[in-house]
Amino acid sequence: MSILSISRDWGVSPSIVRITTNDTLSTVTTTGYYFTQLPIVEELQNGTFEWSPTDEVLIFYTNGQGYFTYNASTGTFIPQGDAIGTVNSVQGTLGQVLVNGTWGVPVSGAVVLTTPGDAVFWNPVSGTTQTAAVGNGYVCLNAAQTTITLPTTAAFGSEIAIAGHGAGGWKLQPGAGQTIQTIVGTASTSITSAEATDTFRVLCVVANTTWLALPSTSTGLIIV
DSSP states (O other): OOEEEEEEETTOSSOEEEEEESSOHHHHTSTTHHHHTHHHHHHHHTSOOOOOTTOEEEEEETTEEEEEEEETTTTEEEEOSSOOOOOOOOOOOTTOEEETTEEEOOOTTSOOOOOOTTOOEEEEEOSSEEEOOTTEEEEEOOSSOEEEEOOSOOOTTOEEEEEEOSTTOEEEEOOTTOEEEETTEEESSOEEOSSTTOEEEEEEEETTTEEEEEEEEOSOOEEO
16 A cells, blocks of 8 residues: 655645555554655655655645644654545435444434424425424315414424414414414414415424514514
């Protein structure tokens, strides 16, 4: 195993030295690795490769790639930060997830996927009733009014969204002990769309019980 190529990117600052090797990361980072490669490097370069103290070294090794600094006194490449790792080149199959570099089928409760920021996962609703789940949005498609019921359990920061796309519009219904606060009042019974294509979004501000209306699109919601 050895260095296959070494070159410098000229005209950039800091200067980048690119190295390709068929060794692994663990071998590349051993003390004195470069010294063991000197005969090969000199053959590739037809002479000595000149290093600069400010060089950034980008190394492509068999199980990944990453940036390093070079210690000229020890002939050692030192990884920079946490970005250097291995590339898992083995593909999983349907139903598997990649955890710590290994593909497998998760057991119940082993993997929890959450939506970042204000993202929601949108679902079509063709019927007239739907119990909402946190982190989800619902597009109401029925010609009759669709009732969306808040979940009984929701952590602080959970979001739910509704969009009308059916002639019947929608109604968002709190459960027992739940309220939805808006700029014009507090709903403990329901909030109903004024137009079939109204949109609405709520944020849980007190776990399980209190929801706050976020900016939405409507000509005038009906709050009860």
